[in-house]
Amino acid sequence: MKYMILSVAIGLSALSYAQPSTADVNAFQQDTTYIEAFTSPLDLTTRFYNSVKYSRYTIRDNRYAGRLQYRSNENLILGLGVSYRKASLNLGLNFPFVNSWDQEKKGKTKYLDAQIHYYLDHYVFDAWLSTYKGYFLANPHSLTTQPLDDDSYPIRPQIRNTNLSFSLMRILNSKKFSFRSTFAQDEWQKKSAGSLLIGAEYNMVFNSADSSFLPSNMKNPDFFSGYDFKKNAVFNVGINGGYGHTFVIARHFFITLIGTVSVGGAYTMMTSASDNQDDLDGLSWNANYSSKVGMGYNSKTFYIGIATVQAFMTNHTPVDFGKITSNPGNVRINIVKRFVLNKPIDLPILNKILD
Numbered sequence: 001m002k003y004m005i006l007s008v009a010i011g012l013s014a015l016s017y018a019q020p021s022t023a024d025v026n027a028f029q030q031d032t033t034y035i036e037a038f039t040s041p042l043d044l045t046t047r048f049y050n051s052v053k054y055s056r057y058t059i060r061d062n063r064y065a066g067r068l069q070y071r072s073n074e075n076l077i078l079g080l081g082v083s084y085r086k087a088s089l090n091l092g093l094n095f096p097f098v099n100s101w102d103q104e105k106k107g108k109t110k111y112l113d114a115q116i117h118y119y120l121d122h123y124v125f126d127a128w129l130s131t132y133k134g135y136f137l138a139n140p141h142s143l144t145t146q147p148l149d150d151d152s153y154p155i156r157p158q159i160r161n162t163n164l165s166f167s168l169m170r171i172l173n174s175k176k177f178s179f180r181s182t183f184a185q186d187e188w189q190k191k192s193a194g195s196l197l198i199g200a201e202y203n204m205v206f207n208s209a210d211s212s213f214l215p216s217n218m219k220n221p222d223f224f225s226g227y228d229f230k231k232n233a234v235f236n237v238g239i240n241g242g243y244g245h246t247f248v249i250a251r252h253f254f255i256t257l258i259g260t261v262s263v264g265g266a267y268t269m270m271t272s273a274s275d276n277q278d279d280l281d282g283l284s285w286n287a288n289y290s291s292k293v294g295m296g297y298n299s300k301t302f303y304i305g306i307a308t309v310q311a312f313m314t315n316h317t318p319v320d321f322g323k324i325t326s327n328p329g330n331v332r333i334n335i336v337k338r339f340v341l342n343k344p345i346d347l348p349i350l351n352k353i354l355d
Contacts, residue, residue, distance in 0.1 A: 035175075047080065047303075054329050055161050083184060086119070088186070107134050119179050126166070131161070165202070177244060185334055224322045227270075261287065306333045
């Protein structure tokens with residue numbers, strides 16, 4: 001029972017709402033030839049979904065082609081969700097009998113992964129909190145001396161990655177381009193359209209292990225300048241920009257592609273795992289990338305689609321030639337049915353917030 005309660009808490013993935021003022025409603029009108037919204041008090045959007053969330057942690061040295069890539073053991077989440085008046089709530093469950101089949105080979109990952117997305121008239125606000133514990137080295141033959149006939153994955157159950165990120169983007173063509181159509185499923189993008197995106201972001205990344213992230217059987221002891229570290233923390237702030245576009249085919253089939261790049265500064269701290277090496281810290285510049293991709297079928301009453309959201313946060317470390325990338329992500333399949341109600345739902349608190 002304790003495991004199931006924990007799984008329910010982990011599956012609470014998103015609660016988002018928009019609160020336009022009276023002036024905003026009067027000033028902003030979507031082009032209804034491009035977008036049809038299902039967010040009135042008489043619209044109800046219901047969904048069944050399955051989701052795979054993951055976290056990857058990559059250590060690079062610019063002098064070498066190979067890299068060390070640690071991965072979480074991905075888990076399948078099954079869930080239900082509902083959207084009403086631009087408020088969405090999804091509840092998912094992690095079923096042990098579905099996700100335990102490869103734990104002997106890849107280890108067990110415990111995680112909490114929560115996302116909040118605010119889709120306003122002109123802005124998109126994303127917040128991401130994730131913490132993962134339990135990783136495996138996905139490419140041991142790249143940089144270690146593990147024999148080629150040994151296809152096992154070195155398991156690191158004590159590696160933990162925690163990420164806290166915030167991003168705010170302005171949608172310059174929000175009258176014709178809809179984020180909600182693909183990622184909240186309570187709008188319908190009926191004609192192809194796109195928009196430039198500009199904004200800013202802030203993120204913090206913390207990584208820790210019980211011993212050095214660099215395996216003891218490295219082929220080249222000078223990889224990452226031979227610096228044996230067991231902890232690192234990154235604080236990054238930057239400006240971002242990008243573009244999003246939804247291609248609509250025969251009015252109902254769609255492909256949505258959204259990409260943004262952030263450039264900024266970061267402060268990094270690294271803790272040595274060896275008494276013979278000092279802890280390091282320093283300022284550097286960062287280049288981060290995030291993407292949102294979706295495709296499927298949309299109509300007035302029905303939606304089915306697959307969508308993925310992921311971020312690549314690359315940090316130039318105080319170690320010469322060394323870079324570290326954190327890559328959280330989520331892939332989700334949604335099956336959605338929309339209903340027209342006879343009368344508005346009686347939810348006084350929610351209705352007061354959204355009025």
